[in-house]
Amino acid sequence: MHRLLHHAPRSARRVLTGTAGLFLLLALVPAATAAADCPAPPLDRLASLSELRSGAVDEDRRVVAEGTISGVFYGDDALGGFYLQDDATTPPTGLFVYAPGKDDADLRPGDHVQIRGRFGRHHGRPQLSRLQELERCRRGEPPQTVTLHLPDDAARLQDLEDVRVRFDQTLTVIANRELARYGSLDLAAGGRLRHPGQSGAFGEPDDHDRRIVLDDGSYRANPDPVPFLDGQGTRRTGSRVTDLTGILTHAFGAHRVHPVAPPEWEGGERPEPPPAPADDVLRIATANLENDFVTPGERGARNAAERDRQVAKLDAVLDGLAMDILAFIELENRSAAGRELRQRVDALDDATTMQKLAHPDSGSDAIQVGLLYDRERVERLGSAADNDPVHHRPPLLGWFRPRDGGEPFGVVAVHFKSRTGCPEHGDIDRGQGCWNERRTEQAHQLVEWIAEQRAAQPGEPPVIIAGDLNGYAAEDPLTVLREAGKQDLVHEEPATAYTYVFRGRTGQLDYLLGPRPLAGRVIAADTWAVNADEPVFLGFDGDRPGEGPWRASDHDPVWLDLR
DSSP: OOOOOOOOOGGGEEEEEOGGGOEEEEEOOOGGGTTOOOOOOOGGGBOOHHHHHHTOSOTTEEEEEEEEEEEEEOSTTSOSEEEEEETTSSSOEEEEEEOTTOGGGOOOTTOEEEEEEEEEEETTEEEEEEEEEEEEEEOOOOOOOEEEOTTTTGGGGGGGTTEEEEEEEEEEEEEOTTHHHHSEEEEEETSOEEOGGGTTOOSSOSOGGGEEEEEOSOOOSSOSSOTTOOTTSOOOTTOEEEEEEEEEEEETTEEEEEESSOOOEEOOOOOOOOOOOOTTOEEEEEEEEEEEOSSTTSSSOSSHHHHHHHHHHHHHHHHHHOOSEEEEEEEESSHHHHHHHHHHHHHHTTOOOEEEOOOSOOOSSSEEEEEEEETTTEEEEEEEEOOOTTOSSOOEEEEEEETTSOOOEEEEEEEOOOSOSOOSSSSOOSSSOTTHHHHHHHHHHHHHHHHHHHHTSTTOOOEEEEEEOSSOTTSHHHHHHHHTTOEESSOSOTTTOOSEEETTEEEOOEEEEEOHHHHTTEEEEEEOOSSTTSOGGGSTTSSSOOSSSTTSSSSOOEEEEEO
8 A cells, every 4th residue: 555645736636537427537747746656546446556466455346546657548449448557566466457448648658646446356357347437646657567578487377467578588470360350460489380290299389488479569359451561562471579568467268468569560561473494494393273153142251242253363373383284272173263273373374384283083072172383384194183082182193204305204193082071979189180080091002103103104203292192290190101112202301391380380281292312303392482471351252352462372382493
């Protein structure tokens, strides 16, 4: 409890009428009395912030409280109030004051104030509201800022809720899915979080102590403008912020920080398209088109406007890839969709050289896999489909040879069973996603079928497995393929590879795999990170769709240049 000896004379104050008939009593303290203390309230009604937070005060009770303002959150869609802090306790104690409509009171961090209002809880969080009076007793410096470092200080967060804090480290954006919806970004200490399936540490990873949510100082939906964007109108995962300072609180199941100053960002730049391959090099790529449907209202685009945006985005990706052979995933399983895709790729460079490999049996699933190839660059020698019932989308194999001479090779477009739609029994999630047993069976069948197809070709040419395997690098299906001699032709280090972001964890689902002798002919390879890092609101069906290839799909395409 503060001992109050002096207060500003009544002539130095003015009363401001607030909403709902409440009054705001704001001290206009002249320079000579800037250090004056707050007026003495009735002692039986003065409550410390620690008493209010501890539950020692009944809800809906009228109280008088004092503290120093640590952060002010007024403006369009903001929290509509400010935070008080008492540094006399260890650790400091903080409390939110809900006072909408008082943004004209010129409140600043460092103002020491006395408040008369009602104590209560909002969604379980303690706060003061329904103010009768607010008196600024003096102005000064903001209260103590507690320095934190994750994950070391993760256990302290609960005790520091509603307190001003600073993270003396670099935090990385790991998820941006809620950015346009709620104005929040998921951050993590120590860089990106990796999906455990990349390393074989199966099960729920123990990385929660590294996480914190960056919030925009508002709990309203659909903020306008979207906060935290860079000059290109995005905020990609992988972006970094250092020395984040704000009010720590807990809401919606997570600890979050409302910054008291705009965060300073670095990294997260958008990548350029891969450089065009040389004339004596073939580029092979795979791209998940995420429900490229010519039929509106099925999957993918819901109407003609969305379809136009979807086509423009996908075409920008395919144009940037400049591939000679493309294994495409998630095309609508209709012949019209295949014809349209070929025509679109043809039109990208005003040529008519792209050919779609006819699929003898694309199955009964709503989506199909397939191959496009540049018939001026490669000669098609044959094709086959694996129609074993273990596959939901029958893989399609094409045999090719470079037009200017060279050894033949095969490319097989593959899309293994999805990780979603888990059954209640049987092939449930045992640490590698649901349907892992089915994907493993598909991998075994694919290996056997490729061996049969190679044996039927002169010289048993090598085969590249291209597509979305829905399995991370260390999971069972990929282990089966590696043991059969198929290695990753794009990424040498699976710990850092990713084509997909799921719940803040990056990992690889899309591959170009081949035998070791073929790896010696790869002169360049990479992921083109145009999709997974981008916020969903930029997609063709997002709240604020953007221009260009960004967020054309939820998977990143991968490519390689083959000598």
